[in-house]
Amino acid sequence: MIAASRIVSVLRLLRPLRWPIAAVAILTVLLTLADWSSTAETARLREQGQNRLNVYASSLRNAIERYDALPVVLSTHPDIMALLRKPDGPGLRDRINRYLALSNNDTRSTVLYLLDAEGVTLAASNWETPQSYVGKNYAFRPYFLQAKEGRAGHFYGVGFTTHQPGYFLSYPVRDANKVIGVVVAKINLDMVEREWPRGGGPILVADSNGIVFLSNAPELKWRALAPLPAEMLRYIADTHQYGERREFAVLGLSDREPLDVGVERAELDLGGTSRSVLVQRMALGGVGWHLVALNDLAPVRQAVRHTLIGALFALLALASLLLYWRQYRRRMLDRLQASTELRHTQTVLEREVALRGGELAETQLRLQRETAERQKLEARLRIAHDKLLHAGKLAVLGQMTTALVRELGQPLAAVRVLTHALRGAPELAEGTRTHLDGIGVQAKRIAALTTRLGAYARRSDDRVGPVLLHGVIDNAVLLLETQIRHQQVRLDLDQPDARVRVSGNPAQLEQLLVNLLRNALDAVRTSPQPVIRVSVQRSGPRVQISIGDNGPGIAEPALATLFDPFSAPDGGSERLGLGLVTAKAIAGDCGGRLSAMNQTEGGAMFVLELSVVDWTP
The missing domain is CATH 3.30.450.20 (PAS domain)
Structure with missing residues (x-):
């Protein structure tokens, strides 16, 4: 009893200070949330920057190691x-x-x-x-x-x-x-530099002298990471390492704050404008170089701002609920006190309580509906997140494919050089030279295939111009040659005029034809004698490329929605999915038209119509 009275006394003494205490508590919560948000976003940027450094370091090593031997x-x-x-x-x-x-x-x-x-x-x-x-x-x-x-x-x-x-x-x-x-x-090494995208922040490659010689930001090339001593400048002048260039502006990094080994926060000054960046370094072993990633810290400030705004809205909602509860409790106490004086006041109070109870039930029902909507939204966000993860895996797979193609280039080049060198030896028998010629032809064939795989994995520049149709079709068939041979498919090619040029983008047209040929391969998978026919017919200023198969054909209900996203029926093949949507979009970008139909003799046929560039009436 004495302890309870002491607590009441302390609460009465603190009552005048309740608003300053609440303000301090709110400020503490906001600062804690801001620090947590800043730390989390900075960690995300660090992970993203480290991944970029790993990818760029791998591409640079591949480009160098390709020629080591x-x-x-x-x-x-x-x-x-x-x-x-x-x-x-x-x-x-x-x-x-x-x-x-x-x-x-x-x-x-x-x-x-x-x-x-x-x-x-x-x-x-x-x-x-x-x-x-x-x-x-x-x-x-x-x-x-x-x-x-x-x-x-x-x-x-x-x-x-x-x-x-x-x-x-x-x-x-x-x-x-x-x-x-x-x-x-x-x-x-400029070809490696050109493949680095500008998005995501500057990437720098500095040599053992600390001078940037490769970068996806041209304005940062030929800058020094730190002031160069006089001895190093004399060495550069004596060896003519950088041609006639003798002076190197220092990269404007100031207010540096170390965060970890090889990681720091700094201010980057370029052209009179300053911005906060996250600086990450990675040594490139064996050559004495190191990579530097500069990530803009604007997302950190934006994440802190969004977190504080959300916290303020949450505090306002909580304050509103507390105020509402306080007012409701005060009315209930007033009515309970009035019920002891007048009976009819009790009746009115009961009606008021019933009314408020209905409002609470309606509010609860509304909250349940809002909860259900939020759950649906969370499910959609999870689906979108899974799709983003899948897209990221496909991007890494494309980079791994490009790296693998480059790795194959070095041994193939060595095989061709050694074959050529051995063939020139006078003491070899004629049969041995014939075998060496066969090795050279097969190595050249593998090099052509890896070159096409590398070109197919690289991102298109979206430029449209004259394209040799014969070469695009041959490249698409080359990419699928292994699958065609594995399925024992008979491929009939009818190209009467090998000089026809059409308007389009080579990489995009190649992707379109690969998608259509893959659809045809899927269609004839269960055919006893699979056949795919590719026919090119020119009619005036237009040319038609027909790709037909002897598969089961396309169901009539599916023809109307064939080129709609996710329109594949239950049990349908993958060739009725997003690949046809992409193919139709590429055809439209090239000024052409893509259509589909069922053949009278059985099987499906896709017809691609494009404009001929060199046609004259």
């Missing part, structure tokens, strides 16, 4: 050893020039060249161009000095002759234990 393979060629021993040998220099030009064309490098022990170029793949390396001395270049010491050389810089940046790989040519020459391969 090229100088090593070239250094074993017997003619190169003979030329280094006798630089004035009759016909050797011309033969090596042509061999390097052919190898450069097969491997898609930039330049291949051979230096003697003094750094003078004896032969080069660009020997017939105005910017030929032949006769030039590159003894001052670090990659020559590294190979001269008997090890593989690596160097990124601006070409001394062409003034074009590139990555140089070198390897020594030994005669016994003596280095008598150096084979050098120059590759261009």
Whole structure:
């Protein structure tokens, strides 16, 4: 009893302070929510930035490792050893020039060249161009000095002759234990840079000097991550690593706040405008480079703002409910007190309570309906989230496909170079040369297939222009050649005029034809003698591409909604899903028209009509 009275006394003393206490409590809750929201959003941005760094680092490693073995393979060629021993040998220099030009064309490098022990170029793949390396001395270049010491050389810089940046790989040519020459391969990394999207924030690649030489933001290239000491500037000038460029503006990062190892928050100043960014770094082992990701922190501020607005609305709703409850409780007490004085007042109070009870029941019913609507909305959000996850998996699968195609490029290039080198050996039998020719043809065929897979995985630039229809159809058939052979499908191609050009986008038309051919392959899966017919017929300024099969055909009720999203009937095949919606959209973008019908002899037929570019009346 005494304790209860003390509590009542304390509450009475605190009553004048109830509003300041409530304000402090509300402010504390808001600050806690803001900090939680900022921390969660920053963690999300860090994970997103780390994933981007991993993807970009993988693509950069693949581009470099693809050519790692090229100088090593070239250094074993017997003619190169003979030329280094006798630089004035009759016909050797011309033969090596042509061999390097052919190898450069097969491997898609930039330049291949051979230096003697003094750094003078004896032969080069660009020997017939105005910017030929032949006769030039590159003894001052670090990659020559590294190979001269008997090890593989690596160097990124601006070409001394062409003034074009590139990555140089070198390897020594030994005669016994003596280095008598150096084979050098120059590759261009701009193709990797062009594949990096601009969205998601800038990505920088800096060399061991701390100078940015690759970036998806051109305004950040050739900047230094930190001020360069005088010794480093003298080294850059002596080696001509960056051509005639001698000064490098420092990347404007200020107010740095370390968050973790390799992660910090800073202010980025570009062109007089400043913004907060999340800076993440990753070392690229083996070459002394490191990647830097700059993610804008605007989403963090936006997430905090949304969290605070939601919390304020929730507090206002809670305050409204408390006020309503307080008023309701006060009325109930007043009526209970009045019931002891007048009986008729009790009757009125009962009616009022019944009325308020009805309002509460109606409110409860409304809340139940709102709860049901919210549950439906949550279910839709879960479905949308699953679709987004699936889309992310497909994007990673596309990147993995591109990386796999690039990985196959290196061994294929080595096989073709070694085959060509072995075929030139005079002591081989004629039958062995025939086998080597067969190996070269099969390697070229695999290279063509991987090239088409890489082109099909890359994103289209959506440009429309003249397209050779014969090539698009052949590429689509090439991509599905394995599935056609596995299903033992007879493919009839009727292309009377191989020179027809149509208006469209090559990648999109190729995707459209792949979708239609896959639908046909699905349709003939249960046919005893599956046949797919592809026919091209030109009529004036238009051309029709017909793709027919001898499958079960399309149900008549489904023809009307065939090109609607998610219109596949129960038990239908995947060829009646979103693939046809995409195909029809591509046909419209190219100014064409796509239709479907059932053939009288059985099976379905899709007809694609496009405009001929080179038609004249």
